[in-house]
Structure formats: C-alpha cells, structure tokens
Amino acid sequence: MNSSPGVSAPFLPALTHARVLAVAGPIVLSNLSTPLLGLVDTGIMGQLGDAKYISGVALGSLIFTFLFWAFGFLRMGTTGLVAQAFGAGDGDELRAALGRALLIAGILGTLCWLLQSPLKLFSFQLIQGEADAKLLAQNYFDIRIWSAPFTLANYALIGWLLGQQRSGLALLLQVYLNGMNVGLDALFVLHWGWGVEGVALGTVLAETSAAFVGLGIALFVLRDIEGRWQGHLIIARDKVWQTLSVNRDIMIRTLLLMSAFAFFTLEGARQGNELLAANAILMQLVATSAYFLDGFAFAAEAFIGEAFGSRDRRRFDLAVRLSTFWALATSVVVSALFWFQGANFIGMMTINEDVHTLAMHYLGWAAMLPVLSVWCYQLDGIFIGAVRTVEMRNTAAVSLVLFFVSFWFLTPYGNHGLWAALALFNVGRALALGLYYPRLRRSVPALV
Numbered sequence: 001m002n003s004s005p006g007v008s009a010p011f012l013p014a015l016t017h018a019r020v021l022a023v024a025g026p027i028v029l030s031n032l033s034t035p036l037l038g039l040v041d042t043g044i045m046g047q048l049g050d051a052k053y054i055s056g057v058a059l060g061s062l063i064f065t066f067l068f069w070a071f072g073f074l075r076m077g078t079t080g081l082v083a084q085a086f087g088a089g090d091g092d093e094l095r096a097a098l099g100r101a102l103l104i105a106g107i108l109g110t111l112c113w114l115l116q117s118p119l120k121l122f123s124f125q126l127i128q129g130e131a132d133a134k135l136l137a138q139n140y141f142d143i144r145i146w147s148a149p150f151t152l153a154n155y156a157l158i159g160w161l162l163g164q165q166r167s168g169l170a171l172l173l174q175v176y177l178n179g180m181n182v183g184l185d186a187l188f189v190l191h192w193g194w195g196v197e198g199v200a201l202g203t204v205l206a207e208t209s210a211a212f213v214g215l216g217i218a219l220f221v222l223r224d225i226e227g228r229w230q231g232h233l234i235i236a237r238d239k240v241w242q243t244l245s246v247n248r249d250i251m252i253r254t255l256l257l258m259s260a261f262a263f264f265t266l267e268g269a270r271q272g273n274e275l276l277a278a279n280a281i282l283m284q285l286v287a288t289s290a291y292f293l294d295g296f297a298f299a300a301e302a303f304i305g306e307a308f309g310s311r312d313r314r315r316f317d318l319a320v321r322l323s324t325f326w327a328l329a330t331s332v333v334v335s336a337l338f339w340f341q342g343a344n345f346i347g348m349m350t351i352n353e354d355v356h357t358l359a360m361h362y363l364g365w366a367a368m369l370p371v372l373s374v375w376c377y378q379l380d381g382i383f384i385g386a387v388r389t390v391e392m393r394n395t396a397a398v399s400l401v402l403f404f405v406s407f408w409f410l411t412p413y414g415n416h417g418l419w420a421a422l423a424l425f426n427v428g429r430a431l432a433l434g435l436y437y438p439r440l441r442r443s444v445p446a447l448v
Helices: 017-046 051-069 073-088 091-114 116-126 131-163 167-191 195-222 237-270 273-310 313-349 353-361 363-385 389-442
Strands: none
Touching: 017 167, 017 273, 017 313, 051 116, 051 131, 051 195, 051 237, 051 273, 073 091, 073 131, 073 237, 073 273, 073 363, 091 116, 091 131, 091 195, 091 237, 116 131, 131 167, 131 195, 131 273, 167 195, 237 273, 237 389, 273 313, 273 353, 273 363, 313 353, 313 363, 313 389, 353 363, 363 389
C-alpha cells in the first residue's frame, strides 16, 4: 500500500474542535460563495424592475439545478470514497478516484451537449409560468447548457479535495469560480445590457475556466502524495462497480430531493410572477443557510470517511459529536440573522413593491428552516462519509411521499401550506435517516 506522509491510519492527527473548525471554516466560506452568486444574479435582475427578469432566471436556474444536481454524486460520492482512501493511506487509489470521477464527468457532460434538444423540450413541458418569463428562461437554457462538462468536472474536483480535508484549496477554487462569475455578470448585464443571456454566458465562461484551474490544483497536490497513476486501477472492475453503485444511489436520492424543490418552485410559478419572484428571493435565504450547514456536513463526510478508513469507532463518535455541535450552533445563529435582518435583505433584492410585500409575508418560514433542517444535513454528511448510500436513497423516497401528502393536506393554506410541506420534508429526512444510524455506528470496529 502506498501512503503519503501523515496519512496512514496510525498517525492520523487528533480530532478536536479546532480541527473541525479548521476544515469546516473554509468549506463554509466556499459554500457561501455559491448562494452569494445566486444572490448577485437575482439582485442584478431585480434592478431591472420587472418581475419577469427574476422569474426568467429562477426558471432557467431551476432546470440546471435539477439537471446538474442529479449528477451531484460526482461531488458527494467522490468525497466519501476519497476520504476512505485517505484514512487508509492509499496514494494510488487517491489518483485513481480522481481519474474515475473526471472520466464520468466528461462522459455525462458530453451527453448533456448531445441531448440538449430533448432535454430542453422535456424541461419546458414541465415548467409552468407566464410566457415572457418562459421565453427568457429558454434563452438562458440555450447558453447555459454548454457549461455541462466543466460544471460536472468542478463537482468531481471539489469532492476530491474535500475528501482529503483540503478545504482551503476547495475554497480557493470555489472563490475563483464564483468571483469570475459575479464579475462577468456585472460586465455583461449592468454594463453591456445583455440581460438574462449575459447571466448565462458569465456562468459558462466561469465554469470552464475553473475546471482547468481545478485540474492544475489537483496535479499540484499529487506531487506531495506518494503513489503512481495506474490505468488499470482507474478501470478496475470492483472499483468501477463500487463507484457506479454509490453514484447510482446518490443520483436517485438527489433526483428525489430535487423533485420536492422543483415542485415548490413550479407551484409558486402557477400562482403568478410576483409570488414566484418572492419565493425565489426567500429560497436564496434558504440556499444560504443550507450552504452554511453543509459546511459542517461536508466536514463530517471527510472525518467519518477517515474513521471508516482507519476502522476506529471512537474516532467516528468524536467526528459525529464535534461536527454536529458546531452545525447546531450555526443553525441557531443563521435563523436569528434571517429573522432580524431578513427585511433588509429583501429590500436589497428587489425594487418591485408587490414582490417585496409578498416576500415579507412569508419570511418567517425561511427564518425557521435552518434550525429545522440542520439534522438532515448532518445525517447526510455522516452517511455519505460512510458510503452508505442505499439508506440515503430509501429515506429520500419516503420523505418525498411525506412532502406530497403534506402539501395535499395543507393546500387550503396556499403558499403557507407549501412552505410548511417543505419544512416537514426536511424533518422527515432526518427522522428516517436517524432510524438507520445505530446500525451504521455498530458497523465501525470498536478498537480496544
């Protein structure tokens, strides 16, 4: 077995509050750059005054959120598999895992290019919305689809870095990506007046350049890790099957989860541009909280994978306890910020009075969701780090049923009922995964 200095299991550094924060801190900052990008996109469209611009970006972004996050296993599955190789000190497998992930990203991204016409037709048959917003969303789609291979490659590269607890480098890559995107959006839309098309083009150029920067970072990291590139390991049948099995389960789970969020957006669109725009603004708050909390979930993935790779239950318990403590504390702070500062945020995001009034009316739901959702985010991180994806797939299916049943009962309450169903969806995810947790913990050897 090849190992890099400081990686092999007997010499893993002590797991402390300081180390959890050292890993989670850059991940939180990295994650925050993504919703901040969405805030900038929405804010730029909001300055144009007409709700159709926010709605057009919301509908177009929804399609790609659903499409690309269906392939989110390239980030999540890579993190879990790499974390276990890292905990075991296997430098050859660290290289092979990167090669497999990038190969899958290239194949899937190319398929998105080749199938863009049927993807567009299918997507816009499902979407409900006013004609002017849908036309803008179609223009967004025609440009944004060309980022597919590079977006997926970035998922793989960030997952590979996080699996080795190199969160600072993941932050560097994410900040580059989103900083480039924000700059191009401002240039294309506010300066050159390209509208929704400018937002889409900025994303394509940013994702493409970031993929090449990320590959350079990965090759730089590998210079200090013992081991060799071995083609037969990249395509080894057992490893390929494990990767595909993990990725299949995560993809199904992600599609199920995104179905709930897609339904949420489309149900808002059915009630008009103003309500769709208001929900889109509040969902930016929800996305911001999710990326805060996912920072600690991502840290849990890395530490849990490390504990499984080193076969150490005490390390597993400590990773769960420390990461969950900080996640819960963060959720309380974020909820408080949303509750007391949400009005200022909404005022910055739109100058449309009708949209502003509606967003304020439903702000309380966005403020409650961080505390209600922290448990499902944490358990996701634990199960991904353990590469126990079957359980994640099964609980996602149960939770989606709960979401639709809840919405059916809560339909008389309108948009309040829609938000309540979303909250119950996240609570249901946590409860369902919690039932599997004791068996997961027992599967880690208890070292004497």
